[in-house]
Amino acid sequence: MTILVVGASGATGRLLVEQLLERGETVKIIIRTRSNLPHAIHNHKNLDIIYGSIGDLSNEQLIKYVESCHVVVSCLGHNLNLKGVFGQPRKLVTDTARRLCHVIKESEPTQPVKYVLMNTTGNSNRDIPETTTLPHRFVIGLLRLLLPPHVDNENAADFFRTAIGRNNEGIEWVIVRPDSLIDATNVSPYTEHPSPVRDPIFDAGETSRINIAHFMSELITDHSKWEAWKGQMPVIYNQP
Numbered sequence: 001m002t003i004l005v006v007g008a009s010g011a012t013g014r015l016l017v018e019q020l021l022e023r024g025e026t027v028k029i030i031i032r033t034r035s036n037l038p039h040a041i042h043n044h045k046n047l048d049i050i051y052g053s054i055g056d057l058s059n060e061q062l063i064k065y066v067e068s069c070h071v072v073v074s075c076l077g078h079n080l081n082l083k084g085v086f087g088q089p090r091k092l093v094t095d096t097a098r099r100l101c102h103v104i105k106e107s108e109p110t111q112p113v114k115y116v117l118m119n120t121t122g123n124s125n126r127d128i129p130e131t132t133t134l135p136h137r138f139v140i141g142l143l144r145l146l147l148p149p150h151v152d153n154e155n156a157a158d159f160f161r162t163a164i165g166r167n168n169e170g171i172e173w174v175i176v177r178p179d180s181l182i183d184a185t186n187v188s189p190y191t192e193h194p195s196p197v198r199d200p201i202f203d204a205g206e207t208s209r210i211n212i213a214h215f216m217s218e219l220i221t222d223h224s225k226w227e228a229w230k231g232q233m234p235v236i237y238n239q240p
Ligand SMILES: NC(=O)c1ccc[n+]([C@@H]2O[C@H](COP(=O)([O-])OP(=O)(O)OC[C@H]3O[C@@H](n4cnc5c(N)ncnc54)[C@H](OP(=O)(O)O)[C@@H]3O)[C@@H](O)[C@H]2O)c1
Pocket: 006, 007, 008, 009, 010, 011, 012, 013, 031, 032, 034, 035, 036, 053, 054, 055, 075, 076, 077, 078, 079, 080, 084, 088, 089, 092, 118, 119, 120, 121, 149, 153, 178, 179, 180, 181, 182, 209
């Protein structure tokens, strides 16, 4: 299987790439030239590195990179500095999803391509009833006004729910929602839920990046897991 990962140089993306390579998969990544990758994966024989900023690549280039891929994963996120949070591209995650889905369709895949989008528990799944408190809704309203990356995460998920939908012939998707991300050295037990079981604003739990990478690797390589979660927005927490 060949998997394209965007955001592969990020704290979660690089862990995902490492785990996919360990499972024997072939991985293509698109990273900016200044991005760092751990030495161990940089020279891996099953890793194809494409240098460039995803927003600067033409559709023709993207089609070339996407057409042999069975899975696309986005671990993109806005860099946590002033330029990353408030500068351009404000729609990094959403525009990348739109463009990659466009070129997936253009490439006329013979079987549906799987798209895994890394998202957040701060974004609710409006396909199903997810109850939130009034204070929660107030804070989310503020985040929408003040934090462009939050709006980008919401719009990217909405794009899959509403524009791609659950019965698309060319694309199947899963939107993965970690709670507060933390770093850990090893994979540890974690739980999977269709919706948050604690308030992501006032009672956030923890999710290790390595556990999210593990969950995404399982989704990609285990057919029954994919079938169980496709078209949904699973929430992952570290087991306390
Ligand atoms: N922090 C949390 O507690 C939390 C909780 C839940 C969900 N999330 C979400 O989880 C996702 C990933 O988190 P993370 O900590 O693994 O992210 P991260 O380490 O910040 O990685 C972000 C990735 O996006 C890339 N990127 C950023 N701006 C870019 C641009 N303009 N053009 C191309 N690539 C760009 C980065 O590339 P470079 O290496 O080149 O900069 C990097 O590969 C984010 O969407 C975040 O919203 C975060």
